[in-house]
Amino acid sequence: MAVDAGRYSLTPNPRTRRRKLVNVLMQGLATLAALAAVAVLAVVIISVAQRGASALSWDFFTKTAATFGQGGGGVANALVGSLVIVALATAMAVPLGILVALYVSEFAPPRIADLVRLVLDILNGLPSIIIGIFVFGLLVIGSGQAGWKGSFALAIIMLPLVARATQEVLALVPSSLREGALALGASRWRTVLGVVLPTSLGAILTGTVLAVARAAGDTAPLLFTASIVAHAVTWAARHPVRSIPYDIFVLSESPDPADHARAWALGLVLISFVLVTSLTARLLLVRYRKTLEG
Amino acid sequence: MFLHLLTGAAAAAAGALLIAIGWKIFDIAHPAISKFGFAFITRQGWDAIHSKFGALDLIWGTALTSVLALLVATPISIAIGLYLSELAPRGVRTVIASLVELLAAIPSVVLGLWGILVLGPFVGTHLGPWLHHYLGFIPLFDGTPQNAGILVAVLVLTIMVVPITSSICRELFLGVPTELEEGALALGATRWEMVRGVILPYTRTGVGAAVILGFGRAIGEAIAVSQVIGAGHGIHRSLFATGDTLASKLAGEYQGAATNIQIASLVYLAAILLVISLLVNLAAQVIVRRFAHQRTGGS
Numbered sequence: 001m002a003v004d005a006g007r008y009s010l011t012p013n014p015r016t017r018r019r020k021l022v023n024v025l026m027q028g029l030a031t032l033a034a035l036a037a038v039a040v041l042a043v044v045i046i047s048v049a050q051r052g053a054s055a056l057s058w059d060f061f062t063k064t065a066a067t068f069g070q071g072g073g074g075v076a077n078a079l080v081g082s083l084v085i086v087a088l089a090t091a092m093a094v095p096l097g098i099l100v101a102l103y104v105s106e107f108a109p110p111r112i113a114d115l116v117r118l119v120l121d122i123l124n125g126l127p128s129i130i131i132g133i134f135v136f137g138l139l140v141i142g143s144g145q146a147g148w149k150g151s152f153a154l155a156i157i158m159l160p161l162v163a164r165a166t167q168e169v170l171a172l173v174p175s176s177l178r179e180g181a182l183a184l185g186a187s188r189w190r191t192v193l194g195v196v197l198p199t200s201l202g203a204i205l206t207g208t209v210l211a212v213a214r215a216a217g218d219t220a221p222l223l224f225t226a227s228i229v230a231h232a233v234t235w236a237a238r239h240p241v242r243s244i245p246y247d248i249f250v251l252s253e254s255p256d257p258a259d260h261a262r263a264w265a266l267g268l269v270l271i272s273f274v275l276v277t278s279l280t281a282r283l284l285l286v287r288y289r290k291t292l293e294g
Numbered sequence: 295m296f297l298h299l300l301t302g303a304a305a306a307a308a309g310a311l312l313i314a315i316g317w318k319i320f321d322i323a324h325p326a327i328s329k330f331g332f333a334f335i336t337r338q339g340w341d342a343i344h345s346k347f348g349a350l351d352l353i354w355g356t357a358l359t360s361v362l363a364l365l366v367a368t369p370i371s372i373a374i375g376l377y378l379s380e381l382a383p384r385g386v387r388t389v390i391a392s393l394v395e396l397l398a399a400i401p402s403v404v405l406g407l408w409g410i411l412v413l414g415p416f417v418g419t420h421l422g423p424w425l426h427h428y429l430g431f432i433p434l435f436d437g438t439p440q441n442a443g444i445l446v447a448v449l450v451l452t453i454m455v456v457p458i459t460s461s462i463c464r465e466l467f468l469g470v471p472t473e474l475e476e477g478a479l480a481l482g483a484t485r486w487e488m489v490r491g492v493i494l495p496y497t498r499t500g501v502g503a504a505v506i507l508g509f510g511r512a513i514g515e516a517i518a519v520s521q522v523i524g525a526g527h528g529i530h531r532s533l534f535a536t537g538d539t540l541a542s543k544l545a546g547e548y549q550g551a552a553t554n555i556q557i558a559s560l561v562y563l564a565a566i567l568l569v570i571s572l573l574v575n576l577a578a579q580v581i582v583r584r585f586a587h588q589r590t591g592g593s
Contacts (some may be wrong), residue, residue, distance in 0.1 A: 217401025
Protein backbone atom coordinates (compact mmCIF):
# COMPACT_ATOMS: atom_id res chain seq x y z
CA MET A 1 0.00 0.00 0.00
CA ALA A 2 1.49 3.23 -1.10
CA VAL A 3 1.04 6.10 1.27
CA ASP A 4 -0.75 8.99 -0.36
CA ALA A 5 1.86 11.66 0.15
CA GLY A 6 -0.48 14.53 -0.68
CA ARG A 7 -3.02 13.47 1.88
CA TYR A 8 -0.69 13.45 4.86
CA SER A 9 1.54 16.25 3.75
CA LEU A 10 1.87 19.22 6.07
CA THR A 11 1.82 21.77 3.27
CA PRO A 12 -1.67 23.24 2.90
CA ASN A 13 -3.72 21.92 0.01
CA PRO A 14 -5.88 24.32 -2.08
CA ARG A 15 -8.98 23.65 0.02
CA THR A 16 -7.27 24.58 3.27
CA ARG A 17 -5.80 27.61 1.64
CA ARG A 18 -9.26 28.72 0.52
CA ARG A 19 -10.72 28.20 4.00
CA LYS A 20 -7.93 30.27 5.48
CA LEU A 21 -8.42 32.97 2.88
CA VAL A 22 -12.15 33.21 3.64
CA ASN A 23 -11.30 33.37 7.34
CA VAL A 24 -8.87 36.26 6.86
CA LEU A 25 -11.31 38.03 4.57
CA MET A 26 -14.16 37.80 7.09
CA GLN A 27 -11.94 38.96 9.95
CA GLY A 28 -10.88 41.88 7.80
CA LEU A 29 -14.50 42.82 7.04
CA ALA A 30 -15.46 42.67 10.74
CA THR A 31 -12.54 44.91 11.66
CA LEU A 32 -13.46 47.28 8.84
CA ALA A 33 -17.05 47.55 10.10
CA ALA A 34 -15.89 48.48 13.60
CA LEU A 35 -13.44 51.03 12.20
CA ALA A 36 -16.19 52.51 10.01
CA ALA A 37 -18.44 53.06 13.04
CA VAL A 38 -15.64 54.79 14.93
CA ALA A 39 -14.81 56.84 11.82
CA VAL A 40 -18.42 58.06 11.51
CA LEU A 41 -18.36 59.13 15.17
CA ALA A 42 -15.10 61.00 14.57
CA VAL A 43 -16.37 62.67 11.39
CA VAL A 44 -19.58 63.87 13.08
CA ILE A 45 -17.76 65.23 16.14
CA ILE A 46 -15.06 66.92 14.04
CA SER A 47 -17.65 68.48 11.68
CA VAL A 48 -19.59 69.91 14.60
CA ALA A 49 -16.48 71.12 16.44
CA GLN A 50 -14.93 72.78 13.38
CA ARG A 51 -18.05 74.59 12.29
CA GLY A 52 -19.34 75.35 15.77
CA ALA A 53 -16.20 76.68 17.43
CA SER A 54 -16.00 79.85 15.33
CA ALA A 55 -19.46 81.05 16.35
CA LEU A 56 -18.85 80.62 20.08
CA SER A 57 -18.32 83.89 21.92
CA TRP A 58 -19.25 85.60 25.16
CA ASP A 59 -22.20 87.33 23.44
CA PHE A 60 -23.37 84.02 22.04
CA PHE A 61 -23.90 82.70 25.55
CA THR A 62 -25.24 85.86 27.22
CA LYS A 63 -27.45 87.60 24.62
CA THR A 64 -30.94 86.52 23.70
CA ALA A 65 -31.94 85.62 20.17
CA ALA A 66 -32.39 88.51 17.75
CA THR A 67 -35.92 89.18 16.63
CA PHE A 68 -36.97 87.51 13.41
CA GLY A 69 -35.24 88.77 10.31
CA GLN A 70 -32.29 90.39 12.08
CA GLY A 71 -28.92 88.68 12.24
CA GLY A 72 -26.77 88.21 15.31
CA GLY A 73 -27.94 87.62 18.81
CA GLY A 74 -27.16 84.81 21.19
CA VAL A 75 -28.79 81.79 22.65
CA ALA A 76 -29.14 82.69 26.34
CA ASN A 77 -32.85 81.87 26.35
CA ALA A 78 -32.28 78.44 24.85
CA LEU A 79 -29.53 77.63 27.36
CA VAL A 80 -31.62 78.71 30.34
CA GLY A 81 -34.70 77.03 28.88
CA SER A 82 -32.97 73.68 28.41
CA LEU A 83 -31.59 73.88 31.94
CA VAL A 84 -35.03 74.54 33.44
CA ILE A 85 -36.86 71.95 31.34
CA VAL A 86 -34.36 69.16 31.93
CA ALA A 87 -33.97 69.91 35.66
CA LEU A 88 -37.71 69.80 36.16
CA ALA A 89 -38.03 66.62 34.11
CA THR A 90 -35.33 64.99 36.24
CA ALA A 91 -37.15 66.02 39.41
CA MET A 92 -40.31 64.33 38.11
CA ALA A 93 -38.81 61.16 36.65
CA VAL A 94 -36.13 60.15 39.14
CA PRO A 95 -38.20 59.62 42.32
CA LEU A 96 -40.91 57.78 40.39
CA GLY A 97 -38.36 55.71 38.49
CA ILE A 98 -36.57 54.65 41.69
CA LEU A 99 -39.88 53.70 43.33
CA VAL A 100 -40.89 51.57 40.34
CA ALA A 101 -37.49 49.86 40.40
CA LEU A 102 -37.79 49.19 44.15
CA TYR A 103 -41.20 47.63 43.60
CA VAL A 104 -39.86 45.36 40.87
CA SER A 105 -36.79 44.20 42.77
CA GLU A 106 -37.95 44.16 46.40
CA PHE A 107 -41.71 43.72 46.63
CA ALA A 108 -43.43 42.46 43.50
CA PRO A 109 -44.30 38.79 42.93
CA PRO A 110 -42.22 37.43 40.00
CA ARG A 111 -45.05 37.52 37.45
CA ILE A 112 -46.01 41.11 38.26
CA ALA A 113 -42.33 42.11 38.21
CA ASP A 114 -42.04 40.65 34.71
CA LEU A 115 -45.12 42.56 33.62
CA VAL A 116 -43.79 45.88 34.98
CA ARG A 117 -40.45 45.30 33.25
CA LEU A 118 -42.32 44.65 30.00
CA VAL A 119 -44.34 47.87 30.43
CA LEU A 120 -41.11 49.83 31.01
CA ASP A 121 -39.42 48.31 27.95
CA ILE A 122 -42.42 49.11 25.78
CA LEU A 123 -42.61 52.65 27.16
CA ASN A 124 -38.92 52.99 26.32
CA GLY A 125 -39.52 51.77 22.78
CA LEU A 126 -42.26 54.32 21.99
CA PRO A 127 -41.16 56.99 19.50
CA SER A 128 -40.50 60.22 21.40
CA ILE A 129 -42.71 62.18 19.01
CA ILE A 130 -45.68 60.06 20.18
CA ILE A 131 -44.94 61.13 23.76
CA GLY A 132 -44.86 64.74 22.54
CA ILE A 133 -48.28 64.41 20.91
CA PHE A 134 -49.69 62.67 23.98
CA VAL A 135 -48.67 65.58 26.23
CA PHE A 136 -49.90 68.01 23.56
CA GLY A 137 -53.33 66.39 23.72
CA LEU A 138 -53.34 66.03 27.49
CA LEU A 139 -52.04 69.44 28.58
CA VAL A 140 -51.46 71.83 25.69
CA ILE A 141 -54.71 71.84 23.69
CA GLY A 142 -56.79 74.71 24.97
CA SER A 143 -54.24 76.19 27.35
CA GLY A 144 -51.04 76.63 25.34
CA GLN A 145 -47.43 75.61 25.69
CA ALA A 146 -45.33 75.89 28.82
CA GLY A 147 -41.91 74.80 29.98
CA TRP A 148 -43.24 72.39 32.57
CA LYS A 149 -45.33 70.61 29.95
CA GLY A 150 -42.14 69.96 27.99
CA SER A 151 -40.59 68.70 31.22
CA PHE A 152 -43.50 66.32 31.70
CA ALA A 153 -42.95 64.90 28.20
CA LEU A 154 -39.21 64.48 28.82
CA ALA A 155 -39.96 62.87 32.20
CA ILE A 156 -42.02 60.17 30.43
CA ILE A 157 -38.97 59.48 28.27
CA MET A 158 -36.64 59.36 31.29
CA LEU A 159 -38.89 57.21 33.50
CA PRO A 160 -38.22 53.81 31.87
CA LEU A 161 -34.51 54.61 31.53
CA VAL A 162 -34.14 55.48 35.22
CA ALA A 163 -36.35 52.61 36.39
CA ARG A 164 -34.63 49.95 34.28
CA ALA A 165 -31.10 51.13 35.14
CA THR A 166 -31.94 51.26 38.85
CA GLN A 167 -33.66 47.90 38.83
CA GLU A 168 -30.67 46.24 37.16
CA VAL A 169 -28.37 47.69 39.82
CA LEU A 170 -30.67 46.61 42.66
CA ALA A 171 -30.61 43.07 41.27
CA LEU A 172 -26.84 43.09 41.79
CA VAL A 173 -27.05 43.90 45.51
CA PRO A 174 -26.06 40.62 47.21
CA SER A 175 -29.02 38.93 48.91
CA SER A 176 -26.73 38.18 51.89
CA LEU A 177 -26.87 41.91 52.71
CA ARG A 178 -30.68 41.90 52.69
CA GLU A 179 -30.86 38.69 54.68
CA GLY A 180 -28.36 40.06 57.19
CA ALA A 181 -30.50 43.14 57.82
CA LEU A 182 -33.69 41.09 58.07
CA ALA A 183 -32.01 38.61 60.43
CA LEU A 184 -31.06 41.50 62.71
CA GLY A 185 -34.77 42.21 63.01
CA ALA A 186 -34.98 45.15 60.60
CA SER A 187 -38.32 45.52 58.82
CA ARG A 188 -38.62 45.29 55.03
CA TRP A 189 -38.60 49.04 54.49
CA ARG A 190 -35.73 49.61 56.96
CA THR A 191 -33.75 47.06 54.98
CA VAL A 192 -34.52 48.82 51.71
CA LEU A 193 -33.81 52.35 52.98
CA GLY A 194 -30.87 51.47 55.23
CA VAL A 195 -29.05 48.77 53.28
CA VAL A 196 -30.20 48.23 49.69
CA LEU A 197 -30.44 51.86 48.55
CA PRO A 198 -27.21 53.15 50.15
CA THR A 199 -25.22 50.24 48.66
CA SER A 200 -26.44 50.99 45.16
CA LEU A 201 -26.70 54.78 45.33
CA GLY A 202 -23.66 55.53 43.17
CA ALA A 203 -24.77 53.26 40.36
CA ILE A 204 -28.33 54.63 40.52
CA LEU A 205 -26.98 58.17 40.19
CA THR A 206 -24.91 57.32 37.12
CA GLY A 207 -27.94 55.63 35.55
CA THR A 208 -29.84 58.85 36.17
CA VAL A 209 -27.10 60.92 34.55
CA LEU A 210 -27.33 58.76 31.42
CA ALA A 211 -31.08 59.41 31.28
CA VAL A 212 -30.46 63.16 31.68
CA ALA A 213 -27.97 63.10 28.81
CA ARG A 214 -30.54 61.39 26.63
CA ALA A 215 -33.34 63.80 27.58
CA ALA A 216 -31.19 66.90 27.08
CA GLY A 217 -30.84 66.13 23.38
CA ASP A 218 -34.40 65.06 22.68
CA THR A 219 -36.28 67.46 20.43
CA ALA A 220 -39.48 65.75 19.36
CA PRO A 221 -41.31 65.95 22.74
CA LEU A 222 -40.63 69.69 22.95
CA LEU A 223 -41.95 70.64 19.51
CA PHE A 224 -45.56 70.44 20.59
CA THR A 225 -45.24 71.27 24.24
CA ALA A 226 -42.73 73.90 25.24
CA SER A 227 -40.86 75.86 22.69
CA ILE A 228 -42.64 77.60 19.83
CA VAL A 229 -42.93 81.23 20.91
CA ALA A 230 -40.50 82.34 23.57
CA HIS A 231 -38.09 85.21 23.17
CA ALA A 232 -37.13 86.46 26.62
CA VAL A 233 -34.82 84.67 29.01
CA THR A 234 -37.09 83.16 31.60
CA TRP A 235 -36.56 80.84 34.54
CA ALA A 236 -40.30 80.40 34.98
CA ALA A 237 -41.49 77.05 33.70
CA ARG A 238 -45.08 78.21 33.49
CA HIS A 239 -44.19 80.22 30.36
CA PRO A 240 -43.20 78.74 27.02
CA VAL A 241 -39.41 78.38 26.93
CA ARG A 242 -36.91 77.83 24.14
CA SER A 243 -34.48 74.96 24.34
CA ILE A 244 -31.18 74.01 22.72
CA PRO A 245 -32.37 71.02 20.64
CA TYR A 246 -35.46 72.89 19.46
CA ASP A 247 -33.36 75.88 18.36
CA ILE A 248 -30.95 73.62 16.47
CA PHE A 249 -33.93 72.03 14.70
CA VAL A 250 -35.37 75.39 13.64
CA LEU A 251 -32.02 76.95 12.67
CA SER A 252 -31.00 73.90 10.63
CA GLU A 253 -34.07 74.32 8.40
CA SER A 254 -33.37 77.99 7.75
CA PRO A 255 -31.85 78.97 4.39
CA ASP A 256 -29.57 81.61 6.01
CA PRO A 257 -25.90 80.51 6.46
CA ALA A 258 -25.62 82.71 9.57
CA ASP A 259 -28.36 80.60 11.16
CA HIS A 260 -26.45 77.47 10.21
CA ALA A 261 -23.39 78.82 12.03
CA ARG A 262 -25.44 79.29 15.18
CA ALA A 263 -26.97 75.83 14.79
CA TRP A 264 -23.45 74.35 14.63
CA ALA A 265 -22.40 76.31 17.72
CA LEU A 266 -25.45 75.09 19.64
CA GLY A 267 -24.76 71.59 18.34
CA LEU A 268 -21.24 71.83 19.74
CA VAL A 269 -22.58 72.92 23.15
CA LEU A 270 -25.13 70.10 23.19
CA ILE A 271 -22.82 67.38 21.92
CA SER A 272 -20.06 68.34 24.38
CA PHE A 273 -22.50 68.14 27.28
CA VAL A 274 -24.01 64.85 26.15
CA LEU A 275 -20.75 63.11 25.28
CA VAL A 276 -18.87 64.22 28.39
CA THR A 277 -21.69 63.27 30.78
CA SER A 278 -22.47 59.94 29.16
CA LEU A 279 -18.80 58.97 28.90
CA THR A 280 -18.13 59.80 32.57
CA ALA A 281 -21.32 58.09 33.71
CA ARG A 282 -20.49 54.97 31.71
CA LEU A 283 -16.98 54.72 33.17
CA LEU A 284 -18.26 55.26 36.72
CA LEU A 285 -21.05 52.73 36.19
CA VAL A 286 -18.54 50.04 35.21
CA ARG A 287 -16.60 50.79 38.44
CA TYR A 288 -19.72 50.71 40.64
CA ARG A 289 -20.97 47.49 39.13
CA LYS A 290 -17.59 45.88 39.72
CA THR A 291 -17.68 46.83 43.42
CA LEU A 292 -21.23 45.54 43.73
CA GLU A 293 -20.41 42.27 42.04
CA GLY A 294 -17.34 41.99 44.30
CA MET B 295 -46.08 47.93 54.25
CA PHE B 296 -46.17 51.64 53.49
CA LEU B 297 -43.18 51.39 51.16
CA HIS B 298 -44.74 48.33 49.54
CA LEU B 299 -47.91 50.29 48.72
CA LEU B 300 -46.00 53.40 47.62
CA THR B 301 -43.74 51.52 45.20
CA GLY B 302 -46.69 49.46 43.97
CA ALA B 303 -48.59 52.66 43.22
CA ALA B 304 -45.59 53.99 41.27
CA ALA B 305 -45.48 50.80 39.18
CA ALA B 306 -49.22 51.04 38.57
CA ALA B 307 -48.72 54.65 37.49
CA ALA B 308 -46.21 53.52 34.85
CA GLY B 309 -48.76 51.04 33.51
CA ALA B 310 -51.50 53.66 33.58
CA LEU B 311 -49.25 56.03 31.66
CA LEU B 312 -48.88 53.52 28.82
CA ILE B 313 -52.65 53.06 28.65
CA ALA B 314 -53.25 56.82 28.85
CA ILE B 315 -50.88 57.42 25.93
CA GLY B 316 -52.80 54.98 23.74
CA TRP B 317 -56.17 56.33 24.81
CA LYS B 318 -55.26 60.01 24.33
CA ILE B 319 -53.71 59.53 20.89
CA PHE B 320 -56.82 57.75 19.62
CA ASP B 321 -58.99 60.32 21.37
CA ILE B 322 -57.45 63.28 19.49
CA ALA B 323 -57.38 61.32 16.24
CA HIS B 324 -61.04 60.39 16.63
CA PRO B 325 -62.55 63.09 14.34
CA ALA B 326 -60.27 61.95 11.51
CA ILE B 327 -60.83 58.26 12.21
CA SER B 328 -64.61 58.64 12.11
CA LYS B 329 -64.48 60.87 9.04
CA PHE B 330 -62.01 58.93 6.89
CA GLY B 331 -62.20 55.44 8.41
CA PHE B 332 -59.69 52.79 7.42
CA ALA B 333 -59.63 54.14 3.85
CA PHE B 334 -57.26 56.78 5.27
CA ILE B 335 -54.55 54.14 5.45
CA THR B 336 -54.75 53.25 1.77
CA ARG B 337 -55.35 56.74 0.38
CA GLN B 338 -52.60 58.80 -1.23
CA GLY B 339 -52.01 62.53 -0.95
CA TRP B 340 -52.06 65.20 1.74
CA ASP B 341 -54.24 68.12 0.61
CA ALA B 342 -54.75 70.65 3.38
CA ILE B 343 -56.79 73.05 1.23
CA HIS B 344 -59.52 70.54 0.44
CA SER B 345 -59.05 68.65 3.72
CA LYS B 346 -58.31 65.40 1.93
CA PHE B 347 -55.75 63.35 3.78
CA GLY B 348 -54.28 59.88 3.31
CA ALA B 349 -51.47 58.00 4.95
CA LEU B 350 -50.25 55.74 2.15
CA ASP B 351 -47.39 57.98 0.96
CA LEU B 352 -46.09 58.21 4.50
CA ILE B 353 -46.47 54.51 5.26
CA TRP B 354 -44.52 53.80 2.09
CA GLY B 355 -41.83 56.32 3.08
CA THR B 356 -41.58 54.82 6.56
CA ALA B 357 -41.34 51.25 5.26
CA LEU B 358 -38.83 52.08 2.51
CA THR B 359 -36.44 54.08 4.70
CA SER B 360 -36.59 51.70 7.67
CA VAL B 361 -36.27 48.47 5.71
CA LEU B 362 -33.35 49.76 3.66
CA ALA B 363 -31.62 51.15 6.76
CA LEU B 364 -32.01 47.76 8.44
CA LEU B 365 -30.70 45.94 5.35
CA VAL B 366 -27.54 48.03 5.51
CA ALA B 367 -27.28 48.09 9.29
CA THR B 368 -27.79 44.40 10.08
CA PRO B 369 -24.66 42.93 8.46
CA ILE B 370 -22.58 45.86 9.76
CA SER B 371 -23.95 45.38 13.29
CA ILE B 372 -23.28 41.65 13.27
CA ALA B 373 -19.75 42.32 12.00
CA ILE B 374 -19.11 44.91 14.73
CA GLY B 375 -20.54 42.56 17.36
CA LEU B 376 -18.23 39.79 16.15
CA TYR B 377 -15.22 42.09 16.09
CA LEU B 378 -15.89 43.27 19.64
CA SER B 379 -16.62 39.82 21.06
CA GLU B 380 -14.13 37.63 19.17
CA LEU B 381 -11.43 39.59 17.39
CA ALA B 382 -10.52 42.83 19.11
CA PRO B 383 -7.37 42.74 21.28
CA ARG B 384 -8.24 43.03 24.99
CA GLY B 385 -6.79 46.52 25.34
CA VAL B 386 -8.83 48.23 22.61
CA ARG B 387 -11.97 46.12 23.11
CA THR B 388 -13.64 48.26 25.78
CA VAL B 389 -12.46 51.49 24.13
CA ILE B 390 -14.01 50.65 20.76
CA ALA B 391 -17.15 49.25 22.41
CA SER B 392 -17.71 52.52 24.29
CA LEU B 393 -16.97 54.60 21.17
CA VAL B 394 -19.65 52.67 19.27
CA GLU B 395 -22.07 53.26 22.15
CA LEU B 396 -21.22 56.97 22.13
CA LEU B 397 -22.46 57.06 18.55
CA ALA B 398 -25.88 56.18 19.98
CA ALA B 399 -25.59 59.07 22.46
CA ILE B 400 -25.35 61.75 19.74
CA PRO B 401 -28.68 63.63 19.85
CA SER B 402 -30.74 62.98 16.73
CA VAL B 403 -31.13 66.71 16.06
CA VAL B 404 -27.33 67.09 15.83
CA LEU B 405 -27.09 64.05 13.56
CA GLY B 406 -29.83 65.62 11.43
CA LEU B 407 -27.95 68.93 11.30
CA TRP B 408 -24.85 67.06 10.14
CA GLY B 409 -27.02 65.08 7.75
CA ILE B 410 -28.52 68.11 6.05
CA LEU B 411 -25.37 70.27 5.87
CA VAL B 412 -22.52 67.75 5.46
CA LEU B 413 -23.81 64.32 4.45
CA GLY B 414 -26.53 65.70 2.14
CA PRO B 415 -24.20 67.72 -0.10
CA PHE B 416 -21.77 64.77 -0.18
CA VAL B 417 -24.58 62.47 -1.33
CA GLY B 418 -25.82 65.07 -3.82
CA THR B 419 -22.45 65.70 -5.49
CA HIS B 420 -20.42 62.50 -4.99
CA LEU B 421 -22.17 59.39 -3.70
CA GLY B 422 -25.43 59.92 -5.62
CA PRO B 423 -23.91 60.47 -9.09
CA TRP B 424 -21.53 57.53 -8.49
CA LEU B 425 -24.42 55.21 -7.57
CA HIS B 426 -26.43 56.49 -10.52
CA HIS B 427 -23.52 55.94 -12.91
CA TYR B 428 -22.76 52.35 -11.87
CA LEU B 429 -26.12 51.11 -10.55
CA GLY B 430 -28.53 53.36 -12.48
CA PHE B 431 -30.15 50.31 -14.12
CA ILE B 432 -31.72 49.49 -10.73
CA PRO B 433 -34.91 51.59 -10.28
CA LEU B 434 -33.70 52.56 -6.77
CA PHE B 435 -30.90 54.63 -8.27
CA ASP B 436 -32.89 56.18 -11.09
CA GLY B 437 -33.28 59.94 -11.39
CA THR B 438 -31.23 62.95 -10.36
CA PRO B 439 -29.32 62.90 -7.05
CA GLN B 440 -30.18 65.75 -4.67
CA ASN B 441 -28.87 67.03 -1.36
CA ALA B 442 -31.98 65.94 0.52
CA GLY B 443 -34.00 62.83 -0.02
CA ILE B 444 -34.70 59.25 0.90
CA LEU B 445 -31.10 58.10 0.41
CA VAL B 446 -29.79 60.61 2.99
CA ALA B 447 -32.55 59.56 5.39
CA VAL B 448 -31.60 55.90 4.96
CA LEU B 449 -27.94 56.69 5.72
CA VAL B 450 -28.79 58.75 8.81
CA LEU B 451 -31.12 56.02 10.08
CA THR B 452 -28.40 53.44 9.49
CA ILE B 453 -26.01 55.49 11.64
CA MET B 454 -28.65 55.64 14.39
CA VAL B 455 -29.52 51.94 14.30
CA VAL B 456 -26.03 50.41 14.07
CA PRO B 457 -24.86 51.27 17.61
CA ILE B 458 -28.07 49.88 19.13
CA THR B 459 -28.14 46.57 17.27
CA SER B 460 -24.38 46.04 17.38
CA SER B 461 -24.18 46.38 21.17
CA ILE B 462 -27.01 43.84 21.57
CA CYS B 463 -25.23 41.51 19.12
CA ARG B 464 -22.01 41.84 21.09
CA GLU B 465 -23.74 40.84 24.33
CA LEU B 466 -25.38 37.87 22.59
CA PHE B 467 -22.09 36.67 21.09
CA LEU B 468 -20.32 37.01 24.45
CA GLY B 469 -23.03 34.79 25.96
CA VAL B 470 -22.20 31.81 23.74
CA PRO B 471 -20.68 29.06 25.96
CA THR B 472 -16.91 28.92 25.57
CA GLU B 473 -16.96 25.08 25.44
CA LEU B 474 -18.92 25.19 22.19
CA GLU B 475 -16.56 27.70 20.61
CA GLU B 476 -13.47 25.83 21.75
CA GLY B 477 -14.97 22.54 20.61
CA ALA B 478 -15.34 23.86 17.08
CA LEU B 479 -11.83 25.29 17.06
CA ALA B 480 -10.42 22.01 18.43
CA LEU B 481 -12.03 20.14 15.55
CA GLY B 482 -9.97 22.27 13.21
CA ALA B 483 -12.53 24.89 12.23
CA THR B 484 -11.17 28.30 11.32
CA ARG B 485 -12.43 31.26 13.33
CA TRP B 486 -14.93 32.16 10.62
CA GLU B 487 -16.19 28.57 10.41
CA MET B 488 -16.63 28.61 14.19
CA VAL B 489 -18.64 31.84 13.89
CA ARG B 490 -20.79 30.46 11.09
CA GLY B 491 -21.25 27.03 12.58
CA VAL B 492 -21.59 27.85 16.30
CA ILE B 493 -22.03 31.50 17.22
CA LEU B 494 -24.53 32.59 14.56
CA PRO B 495 -26.89 29.57 14.84
CA TYR B 496 -26.75 29.77 18.65
CA THR B 497 -27.71 33.47 18.72
CA ARG B 498 -30.03 33.56 15.69
CA THR B 499 -33.20 34.33 17.64
CA GLY B 500 -31.54 37.05 19.69
CA VAL B 501 -30.06 38.71 16.61
CA GLY B 502 -33.55 38.65 15.10
CA ALA B 503 -34.91 40.46 18.14
CA ALA B 504 -32.08 43.01 17.94
CA VAL B 505 -32.98 43.72 14.31
CA ILE B 506 -36.66 44.16 15.23
CA LEU B 507 -35.69 46.59 18.00
CA GLY B 508 -33.57 48.51 15.50
CA PHE B 509 -36.56 48.59 13.14
CA GLY B 510 -38.71 50.04 15.95
CA ARG B 511 -36.13 52.77 16.45
CA ALA B 512 -35.95 53.54 12.73
CA ILE B 513 -39.70 53.89 12.11
CA GLY B 514 -40.08 56.24 15.09
CA GLU B 515 -37.27 58.69 14.35
CA ALA B 516 -38.94 62.00 13.57
CA ILE B 517 -36.45 64.83 13.94
CA ALA B 518 -33.37 63.70 12.03
CA VAL B 519 -35.46 62.22 9.21
CA SER B 520 -37.57 65.35 8.78
CA GLN B 521 -34.35 67.39 8.56
CA VAL B 522 -32.88 65.34 5.71
CA ILE B 523 -35.72 63.72 3.77
CA GLY B 524 -36.92 66.88 2.03
CA ALA B 525 -40.65 66.72 2.81
CA GLY B 526 -41.70 65.40 -0.59
CA HIS B 527 -45.02 64.02 -1.78
CA GLY B 528 -46.05 60.87 -3.54
CA ILE B 529 -44.66 57.38 -3.82
CA HIS B 530 -41.33 57.07 -5.59
CA ARG B 531 -39.11 54.11 -6.17
CA SER B 532 -35.98 56.20 -6.57
CA LEU B 533 -33.88 56.85 -3.48
CA PHE B 534 -32.90 60.22 -4.93
CA ALA B 535 -36.47 61.49 -4.63
CA THR B 536 -37.66 63.43 -1.61
CA GLY B 537 -40.29 61.88 0.61
CA ASP B 538 -41.73 61.82 4.09
CA THR B 539 -42.34 59.25 6.81
CA LEU B 540 -45.14 59.04 9.38
CA ALA B 541 -42.86 60.43 12.08
CA SER B 542 -41.14 63.08 9.96
CA LYS B 543 -44.52 64.39 8.72
CA LEU B 544 -45.53 64.92 12.35
CA ALA B 545 -42.32 66.79 13.11
CA GLY B 546 -42.51 68.82 9.90
CA GLU B 547 -46.09 70.06 10.31
CA TYR B 548 -46.00 70.76 14.01
CA GLN B 549 -46.91 74.40 13.60
CA GLY B 550 -48.50 74.32 10.18
CA ALA B 551 -51.76 72.60 11.10
CA ALA B 552 -54.57 75.12 10.69
CA THR B 553 -57.86 73.23 10.95
CA ASN B 554 -59.10 70.78 13.52
CA ILE B 555 -59.52 68.03 10.94
CA GLN B 556 -55.91 68.54 9.85
CA ILE B 557 -54.69 68.19 13.44
CA ALA B 558 -56.85 65.10 13.89
CA SER B 559 -55.47 63.63 10.65
CA LEU B 560 -51.90 64.27 11.78
CA VAL B 561 -52.63 62.51 15.05
CA TYR B 562 -54.24 59.67 13.05
CA LEU B 563 -50.75 59.25 11.57
CA ALA B 564 -49.39 59.17 15.12
CA ALA B 565 -51.95 56.50 15.99
CA ILE B 566 -50.81 54.33 13.07
CA LEU B 567 -47.19 54.82 14.14
CA LEU B 568 -48.13 53.97 17.73
CA VAL B 569 -49.82 50.71 16.75
CA ILE B 570 -46.91 49.62 14.53
CA SER B 571 -44.30 50.47 17.13
CA LEU B 572 -46.26 48.72 19.91
CA LEU B 573 -46.48 45.55 17.81
CA VAL B 574 -42.82 45.72 16.83
CA ASN B 575 -41.62 46.29 20.40
CA LEU B 576 -43.89 43.64 21.84
CA ALA B 577 -42.63 41.11 19.29
CA ALA B 578 -39.00 41.93 20.09
CA GLN B 579 -39.54 41.73 23.85
CA VAL B 580 -41.37 38.41 23.61
CA ILE B 581 -38.52 36.95 21.54
CA VAL B 582 -35.89 38.30 23.95
CA ARG B 583 -37.71 36.86 26.96
CA ARG B 584 -38.22 33.49 25.34
CA PHE B 585 -34.60 33.39 24.29
CA ALA B 586 -33.42 34.14 27.84
CA HIS B 587 -35.87 31.53 29.17
CA GLN B 588 -34.52 28.88 26.81
CA ARG B 589 -30.87 29.59 27.57
CA THR B 590 -31.28 29.44 31.34
CA GLY B 591 -33.16 26.15 31.06
CA GLY B 592 -36.45 27.65 32.16
CA SER B 593 -35.40 28.89 35.58
